[in-house]
Amino acid sequence: MSVGVLIFEGMKVGFLPGDFQISVDESGSFKSRAILSTAYNVLPIWLRVARDNLSQAKTASDNISKKWDDLDENGRKELLISELEPSLQVFVSCGIVLDALYDQLRPYANISDTDRKKWRENKIGRGKQIAEVIRRVYKLDNNVFKHFKQNISEIVKYRDLAVHPSHDLKNACDRPDIPVGVDWKFAMYRFANSERCYVATTEMIRYLYTKRCDEKRVVELMEIVFKALRELKVVK
DSSP states (O other), X not given: OOOSOOOOTTEEEEOXXXXXXXXXXXXXXXXXXXXXXXXXXXXXXXXXXXXXXXXXXXXXHHHHHHHGGGSOHHHHHHHHHHHHHHHHHHHHHHHHHHHXXXXXXXXXXXXXXXXXHHHHHTTOOHHHHHXXXXXXXXXXXXXXXXXXXXXHHHHHHHHHHHHSOOXXXXXOEEETTEEEEEOHHHHHSSHHHHHHHHHXXXXXHHXXXXXXXXXXXXXXXXXXXXXXXXXXXXXX
16 A cells, blocks of 8 residues: 655646545544645656657767768668667657647637637648747747747647658658668658757747746746756756
């Protein structure tokens, strides 16, 4: 039988209705019943997943530079796969971070039913929706908003292409570090691009944490996120 509850940074704790009760029996003795409920914010975890996979992609990229000329075709294929796999994970993880940020900020963005209807009618993509929610909550100036929107849209685009992969034919692509053409996925999902993806995501999160906004609950949310990131040793 467990004793107590393990609490992590970034975890919300409380009691659901009916889970905390105090009563008095016929002898006048007090009895209590308490069931603690928790909600762990996984946004920081996904950022650590991205960081860890970026490290693996870096190692794989270095191996491509060092070992390519010494290997046969099968060995070279394995090098590319070893870089592709963690690079895909970086894009997927950063995309999930952005989705989590959207869900946590959306209640404070004053999005009306009319706004949602226009988004559907105009087929506004997920990336632009995420950027718009951030803009409204933080009242971003146009330059920062444009920068965020471009980065978010690119990350979400290639996250979606990773998790909803097409098997349609596309032209083979060149890479600057190897002398042969490759499938576009090996050109796109490589260390250099996954690093840009990770850096863009972390810099945005850090900017929002530093900038703060007028909504006290959002400020508290970002404080919690950064406490968790420090506990996970993602940031100092």
